[in-house]
Amino acid sequence: MMIRPIFAAALVASTALPALADDIARQDTPAITVNGEGSVTAPPDLAQIDAGVASDAKTAREAAEANNTAMARVLQALKTAGIADKDVQTSRLSLQPQYAQNRPGQPAVTGYRASNRVTIKLHDVAKVANVIDTVVAAGANDVGNVFFSVAEPSKLLDQAREKAVADARRKAEIYAKAAGVTLGQPLNVAEDGALTPVFRAKTFAAPMAAGAPTPVAQGEETLSVTVSVTWAIKAAQ
Structure with missing residues (x-):
């Protein structure tokens, strides 16, 4: 009854031997490991804006009612401007007491502040200033905040990957030449770090003066990739 388990264990061990032998051979292969970097810049084609209303009143109910009325006007204005409902999402909703400042003892409640904020997604970055x-x-x-980004970064990241591997080869060839060896085939390629681009943002602390358009600079987004490549090396001919 013990023959089958022993045979199965022997079979597993025998099938694992080629992979183990390959790993040992790879470890014994003279090699050089370098990092390569690649980046691609592109104008953003997607933007997000945070906007809302903060309302102060003596009572919580008054603050909430005033805020609801004001926010309804903002949402209606967005709809009139052609912003789809699916591109407007509530990001913050709060109702908090306000306290008297610099008073000794127990701080007294002087009123309430209601706040309602939404995130607006724009698929046309040229509309950012107008929407604000x-x-x-x-x-x-x-x-x-206004966040600019690239809606579909995959193709751009693939270009950055190609540049990163080419950069790694360039560096490896320099090291190989300096060491008096010849560069062989890549043995391993590993991508390092997070690939999601970091989006730059601009903050508008206060509304612009009436009649003056809001200045917005969208700039460019840079998407970067870093790879670690191990190359086989052999004695120069």
Whole structure:
């Protein structure tokens, strides 16, 4: 009854031997490991804006009602501007007491602040300035960050990967020449780090003066990739 388990264990061991032998051979192969970097720049084609309304009042109910009314005007203005409902999402909703400052003892509640903020997604970055002006004109007094990004970075990242491997080969050839050896085939390629591009943002601390358009600079996004490549080396001919 013990023959089958022993045979199975022997079979597993025998099938694992070629892979183990390959790993040992690879470890014994003279090699050089270098890092390569590649990056691609592109204009952003997607933007996000944080905008909303903060309302102060003596009571919580008054603050909430005033905020609801003001935020309804902002949402209607976005709809009139052609922003789809699916591209507007509530990001913050709060109602908090406000306290008297610099008073000894137990701080007294002086009123309440209601806040409602939404994130607006724009598929046309040229509309960023107009949308900011639209929400401010509708009553938004809490306009925050503007984030620019690339909607589909995969193809750009693939270009960066090609550049990163080419950079690794360039460096490896320099080291091989300096060491008096010849560069062989790549034995291993590993991608390092997170690949999601970091999006730059611009903050609008306060609405612009009436009649003055909001200045917005979209710039460019840089997507970078770093790879580690191990190359086989052999004595120069």
